[in-house]
Amino acid sequence: MKKDKILVIGACGQIGVELTLALRKMYGDNNVVASDLREEHDLLKGTGPYVSLDVMNKEMLHVLVIRHNITQVYLLAAILSATGEKNPLLAWHINMQSLLNVLDIAKEEGLDKIYWPSSIAVFGPSSPKVDTPQHTTIEPTTIYGISKFAGERWCEYYNHRYGIDVRSLRYPGLISYKSAPGGGTTDYAVEIYHEALEEGTYKCFLSEDTYLPMMYMHDAIRATIELMEAPGEKISVRSAYNLSGMSFSPKEISAAIQQHIPDFTISYEPDYRQEIANSWPQSIDDSQASKDWGWKPQYDLAKMTEDMLKNLKKQKG
Ligand code: NAD
Numbered sequence: 001m002k003k004d005k006i007l008v009i010g011a012c013g014q015i016g017v018e019l020t021l022a023l024r025k026m027y028g029d030n031n032v033v034a035s036d037l038r039e040e041h042d043l044l045k046g047t048g049p050y051v052s053l054d055v056m057n058k059e060m061l062h063v064l065v066i067r068h069n070i071t072q073v074y075l076l077a078a079i080l081s082a083t084g085e086k087n088p089l090l091a092w093h094i095n096m097q098s099l100l101n102v103l104d105i106a107k108e109e110g111l112d113k114i115y116w117p118s119s120i121a122v123f124g125p126s127s128p129k130v131d132t133p134q135h136t137t138i139e140p141t142t143i144y145g146i147s148k149f150a151g152e153r154w155c156e157y158y159n160h161r162y163g164i165d166v167r168s169l170r171y172p173g174l175i176s177y178k179s180a181p182g183g184g185t186t187d188y189a190v191e192i193y194h195e196a197l198e199e200g201t202y203k204c205f206l207s208e209d210t211y212l213p214m215m216y217m218h219d220a221i222r223a224t225i226e227l228m229e230a231p232g233e234k235i236s237v238r239s240a241y242n243l244s245g246m247s248f249s250p251k252e253i254s255a256a257i258q259q260h261i262p263d264f265t266i267s268y269e270p271d272y273r274q275e276i277a278n279s280w281p282q283s284i285d286d287s288q289a290s291k292d293w294g295w296k297p298q299y300d301l302a303k304m305t306e307d308m309l310k311n312l313k314k315q316k317g
């Protein structure tokens with residue numbers, strides 16, 4: 001077992017639940033402190049320490065870090081793209097201040113490592129749409145994307161200026177069955193599986209040919225752990241790495257579901273989230289992550305669909 005003491009902030013969210021459970025397996029249950037604003041998620045109950053925390057309260061966060069002898073922080077608390085557009089100033093405030101609180105405490109306490117995720121939302125309409133490169137024009141048009149891009153610059157700044165070992169990935173839209181997604185534009189690709197099993201039909205808020213970069217949660221958790229485990233000298237990107245899993249449209253995911261549920265139907269009623277999706281890439285070039293720390297995805301659309309439906313069926317009884 002490793003000696004580090006980890007704090008996960010935003011542990012009850014879509015990524016947080018699965019990442020906390022994976023980290024507890026690696027580091028020992030008591031060495032991973034889960035925290036969130038929300039009540040403890042059912043899947044975390046009884047698996048290790050849980051603390052109620054508002055990451056915006058820097059003093060409380062600082063006390064928690066000292067009291068639990070924390071050496072690494074995974075900061076997952078954020079307002080995602082669709083929710084962010086409803087209250088842009090709040091999204092900016094939460095997304096930026098949470099990161100600054102964590103980075104500053106990392107500097108003051110000399111923490112070993114920080115993980116903070118970025119997103120494909122950093123890219124905007126002026127970035128290349130297909131195989132978007134690691135380094136390219138970055139002019140995001142959502143407040144979420146703007147906050148992620150600013151966050152990336154802060155991460156690199158704290159690394160260069162203060163030597164903080166901060167690491168980050170630009171996750172694509174993540175698809176999972178354990179914990180529900182929290183207000184993103186790519187959430188349709190999770191909802192569709194639930195509705196396919198419960199209703200046999202789904203009304204999609206994006207148009208049928210909207211291609212977006214996506215990834216199955218198993219791959220996302222593995223990528224996060226592989227990045228965090230990689231030797232420091234292999235990490236050439238201190239803003240955030242491009243990361244790619246798969247790319248598909250609503251029409252394609254619906255065809256993949258029909259392979260298992262032939263009667264499944266989909267209809268389309270695009271809303272304000274269509275404009276957000278239109279501003280993002282369709283696919284991502286993650287060759288830098290492959291080169292630096294050996295990243296390789298394992299799930300494609302067909303394999304993910306089979307696994308999602310199998311596990312959701314079990315869950316729904
Ligand atoms: P989520 O919304 O499911 O979870 C975020 C968690 O943070 C929630 O449980 C929420 O209660 C908690 N939280 C919010 N404000 C808080 C506060 N002030 N103090 C403490 N906790 C607070 O989000 P997620 O999908 O798990 O995303 C985690 C991170 O990954 C975010 O930074 C997000 O931008 C990034 N990301 C996610 C995706 C995706 O598809 N899920 C894609 C790209 C990037």
Ligand code: AKB
Nearest residue numbers: 080081119184185186
């Ligand atoms: C969202 O849709 O906001 C997130 C993301 C791609 O960052 N899933």
